[in-house]
Amino acid sequence: MYHQLIRVHRFRFSFLLLSGLVFLLTWPCYSQSSFARTGKVERIKVHGKGLEGNLAGDSPDRDVSIYLPPSYGTDKNRRYPVIYFLHGFTDSDDKWYGLTKHWISLPAVVDKALAEGKTKEFIIVTPNAYNRYFGSMYSNSATIGNWEDYVATELVAYIDKNYRTIPQASSRGLAGHSMGGYGTMRIGQKHPEIFSSLYLLSPCCMIPSLNGPTNPEMAAKLEGVKTQAELEKADFFTKAMFASAASWSPNPTNAPFYVDLPVKDGQPQPMVTARWAANAPLATLDQYVSNIKQLHALAFDAGSKDESIAANIKILDGMLTNYKIPHTYEEYDGDHLNRIAERIEQKMLPFFTSNLVFEVRKKR
Structure with a gap:
């Protein structure tokens, strides 16, 4: 009788232990997959030689937020494609990366997409372009410094040197929202040797007003x-x-x-x-057609309620179509902000998953 009781208690203990493990492994808040699919955010400083001596007096040592995918810390031999993501006017990198309260958290969006199997793993890099004038337009200027060069050459070189990237154009994407979408087109159409795929989210400033503030x-x-x-x-x-x-x-x-x-x-x-006007992508596109044709993939979208921007990317769609340049264009039901997280999760990340190369290509 005594031995039978011992066996019963052992069975109950084993059953409870097994049940507890099953609960921990299947409950969303504590599951292995939940922990495994969470990336890590680092915020570092990256010096810009071309930003030195800018007349605005802004520091050439720029904050840069970096999203490292879930496997980065454990798979030490693995290399990753990189998405360079440019934030919008009056925004900053810390706002987009959940370090400051904001209307979006890019890491949370990426983690969700990974958990739902909508994307592969990327390193994502965002420089802080907030300056004395609330945004750099990712342009070269004596007043603000050479931001275009900083993104396309200095930042890319630093990230390739210090992180396990796949250091080739076919594994680099460039994307951005609003002012960042403008910067994506501005930089991307000039540098197909650095970035192979572009995604523009509600890009501003494609056609600056030719009359200025006439009111x-x-x-x-x-x-x-x-x-x-x-x-x-x-x-x-x-x-x-x-x-x-x-x-x-x-x-x-x-x-x-x-x-x-x-x-x-x-x-x-x-x-x-x-x-x-000489800095408007739609005004300069004809000069860069041969470069744009070298891109592997190009996509852009805007909400229908974001009327002026939606109208401008419709013109971009027409110009690219005239040149027979493959691209993806969509106008969706939304405004300038309300569905951006959804677009990143459901459109942008799958776009880069399909179009960036995930292995190092051997040089011929």
């Missing part, structure tokens, strides 16, 4: 900003005008902002607006 009230507001403190308090449109001027119409003799605005003494400045 007298807007012009007066723009010219009324005399100090940095006043610029900090300005509305979004005014800030965007200063950022555009700092990026596309710098003036090293015009302190304190070192820019030429598109209006002076209430009058439009045609030369300034011409300089802005």
